[in-house]
Amino acid sequence: MSSSEHNDIVADDFENFKTIQAGLSTAVDDDSSSNNNNNQHRAATSHDGTTQPNNIALKAYDDEDNTSILMTFHNTKPSPLIIVLTIISSISGFMFGYDTGYISSALVAIGTDLDNKVLTYGEKEIITAATSLGALCTAVIAGLLADCFGRKPVIMFSNVLFLIGASMQCGAHTFWVMTVGRFIMGFGIGIGSLVSPLFISEISPSRFRGRLTVINCLCITGGQLVAYGCGAGLTQVENGWRILVGIGLIPPAIQFVVFFWLPDTPRFYIMKGQLDKACKVLAKTHLGATEDLIHDKVDELSRLNNSIPGKNIFERTINTIKEVHRVPSNLRALIIACGLQGIQQFTGFNSLMYFSSTIFETVGFKNSTAVSIIVAATNFVFTIIAFFIIDRVGRRLILLIAIPGMIVSLVICAVAFHFMGIKFDGGQAVVQSDGISGWGIVIIVGMICYVGSYAIGIGNVPWQQSELFPQNVRGIGTSYSTATNWAGSLVISSTFLTMLQKITPPGTFGLFAALSFVSWIFVWFCYPELSGLELEETQQILTGGFNIKASTILAKKRKQLHNVEAAVNFKPTINEIIED
Numbered sequence: 001m002s003s004s005e006h007n008d009i010v011a012d013d014f015e016n017f018k019t020i021q022a023g024l025s026t027a028v029d030d031d032s033s034s035n036n037n038n039n040q041h042r043a044a045t046s047h048d049g050t051t052q053p054n055n056i057a058l059k060a061y062d063d064e065d066n067t068s069i070l071m072t073f074h075n076t077k078p079s080p081l082i083i084v085l086t087i088i089s090s091i092s093g094f095m096f097g098y099d100t101g102y103i104s105s106a107l108v109a110i111g112t113d114l115d116n117k118v119l120t121y122g123e124k125e126i127i128t129a130a131t132s133l134g135a136l137c138t139a140v141i142a143g144l145l146a147d148c149f150g151r152k153p154v155i156m157f158s159n160v161l162f163l164i165g166a167s168m169q170c171g172a173h174t175f176w177v178m179t180v181g182r183f184i185m186g187f188g189i190g191i192g193s194l195v196s197p198l199f200i201s202e203i204s205p206s207r208f209r210g211r212l213t214v215i216n217c218l219c220i221t222g223g224q225l226v227a228y229g230c231g232a233g234l235t236q237v238e239n240g241w242r243i244l245v246g247i248g249l250i251p252p253a254i255q256f257v258v259f260f261w262l263p264d265t266p267r268f269y270i271m272k273g274q275l276d277k278a279c280k281v282l283a284k285t286h287l288g289a290t291e292d293l294i295h296d297k298v299d300e301l302s303r304l305n306n307s308i309p310g311k312n313i314f315e316r317t318i319n320t321i322k323e324v325h326r327v328p329s330n331l332r333a334l335i336i337a338c339g340l341q342g343i344q345q346f347t348g349f350n351s352l353m354y355f356s357s358t359i360f361e362t363v364g365f366k367n368s369t370a371v372s373i374i375v376a377a378t379n380f381v382f383t384i385i386a387f388f389i390i391d392r393v394g395r396r397l398i399l400l401i402a403i404p405g406m407i408v409s410l411v412i413c414a415v416a417f418h419f420m421g422i423k424f425d426g427g428q429a430v431v432q433s434d435g436i437s438g439w440g441i442v443i444i445v446g447m448i449c450y451v452g453s454y455a456i457g458i459g460n461v462p463w464q465q466s467e468l469f470p471q472n473v474r475g476i477g478t479s480y481s482t483a484t485n486w487a488g489s490l491v492i493s494s495t496f497l498t499m500l501q502k503i504t505p506p507g508t509f510g511l512f513a514a515l516s517f518v519s520w521i522f523v524w525f526c527y528p529e530l531s532g533l534e535l536e537e538t539q540q541i542l543t544g545g546f547n548i549k550a551s552t553i554l555a556k557k558r559k560q561l562h563n564v565e566a567a568v569n570f571k572p573t574i575n576e577i578i579e580d
């Protein structure tokens with residue numbers, strides 16, 4: 001299908017929405033005494049004329065345009081089912097964090113337990129990298145799997161991989177069993193890292209989507225913190241590293257069992273034409289909405305669900321890949337999603353995560369593991385702050401403010417490293433002074449500021465990736481971006497120590513600062529504000545350009561609407577906004 005054909009279809013769909021919208025409006029048209037009353041009435045009245053409590057009204061935003069006339073569950077708070085689903089799917093995030101976090105202390109504690117000899121530096125690198133490599137392999141296909149088999153079965157499949165991988169590591173007595181265990185566990189991490197945020201964003205009401213998705217990030221950073229904490233506590237215990245790995249068996253087992261009783265997302269059911277199931281889930285996630293309203297929403301979502309043509313899975317996959325590249329709005333979504341994930345990794349954070357102990361030891365801290373916990377804790381605490389502000393401040397603005405914070409902190413670290421005078425001798429870092437110097441303190445403060453600025457913005461915003469893509473290419477689109485994330489993580493963690501040696505620590509941190517600066521420019525020009533918008537509206541925003549201005553105006557208006565809790569006098573059109 002050509003892009004113009006596609007756009008025609010989208011335009012047709014939106015014409016249909018206008019009809020739905022008109023249908024909703026007729027119930028209130030005779031009451032024209034006040035626009036304010038009209039809108040409040042419409043927000044509170046269903047097709048059959050029955051009055052809804054104000055806080056669960058389902059209405060179309062009246063933009064009179066092609067952009068935001070989708071029906072929105074106005075004012076609904078996340079229902080208990082949404083909260084349970086979010087928490088259970090975020091266990092994938094916890095495992096992502098825990099399993100990538102425990103390895104640094106496990107490697108120290110392993111000693112001669114594998115092959116009865118001390119692991120070489122190269123073997124340690126292979127064990128660490130095996131997980132990222134495994135994650136990269138499955139990230140590439142996880143989206144397609146989730147589209148074919150469902151989000152829930154694929155998450156459950158990742159649990160099985162986690163269990164196999166962790167059991168192999170627990171019982172490993174050779175380097176290769178350990179490495180294969182880490183690799184299989186990586187398969188699970190790659191799938192979970194994609195499907196969990198996808199699942200959450202598909203079940204969330206639009207105004208809470210940012211926050212609910214950040215819960216998954218909170219679990220990632222929380223998992224890393226727990227891993228560092230347990231690692232520090234278990235290093236002296238005999239076979240402590242096996243206990244550390246064994247703890248990782250509990251969360252996937254819980255997630256697997258609980259998911260038996262939970263449904264998949266309504267949007268997945270709609271993709272598969274299982275409209276009844278979609279209605280049932282929507283009724284449970286949007287408590288109080290009448291059957292009529294739920295049916296209208298399902299109707300609307302199925303109209304937007306332009307399924308990809310093809311006789312079999314293979315043909316459909318090829319057509320989906322074509323669709324994501326050929327349709328300009330999809331391509332823009334892809335550029336943003338991969339760009340943000342690339343920025344998340346190539347600005348160097350994981351080098352700190354994996355090697356912070358080494359860095360702190362180098363600058364003179366005796367208890368470097370304890371200092372590393374400060375890094376993980378800062379990451380966690382600032383992700384909590386992100387949770388509170390992401391939907392209010394907006395993803396774009398947070399990044400525009402936080403990335404300069406990263407740049408300044410990185411430059412401070414680079415300068416401090418320069419004045420400390422670190423040299424590399426035979427791959428070993430040598431500091432010219434003994435103990436902790438003033439510059440050592442500057443480095444630690446600089447790193448904490450860097451981690452805080454990272455965690456509040458680029459550490460979690462890229463995981464909002466699912467909201468960028470329309471339903472039919474969401475799986476493949478998020479596969480590309482998640483794979484970018486894991487490829488970046490792999491490159492940075494396997495080159496960081498070499499970079500320190502070859503281009504010196506000031507050079508390395510200066511390079512990350514420069515990359516952060518380029519990232520800020522990318523965000524300024526390419527990343528529209530999507531907070532508060534319906535998932536299906538993003539595509540419209542990305543049609544014809546990145547439409548930054550239009551998106552920020554629309555998101556702002558949405559926020560005002562949510563704040564006054566009724567649709568009052570809100571009728572901008574996308575064309576008016578763009579012309580502005």
Ligand SMILES: O[C@H]1[C@H](O)[C@@H](O)[C@H](O)[C@@H](O)[C@H]1O
Pocket residue numbers: 217220221224344350353379459460463485489
């Ligand atoms: O969002 C997460 C989080 O910021 C983690 O701390 C980091 O290790 C991951 O690479 C990233 O994807």
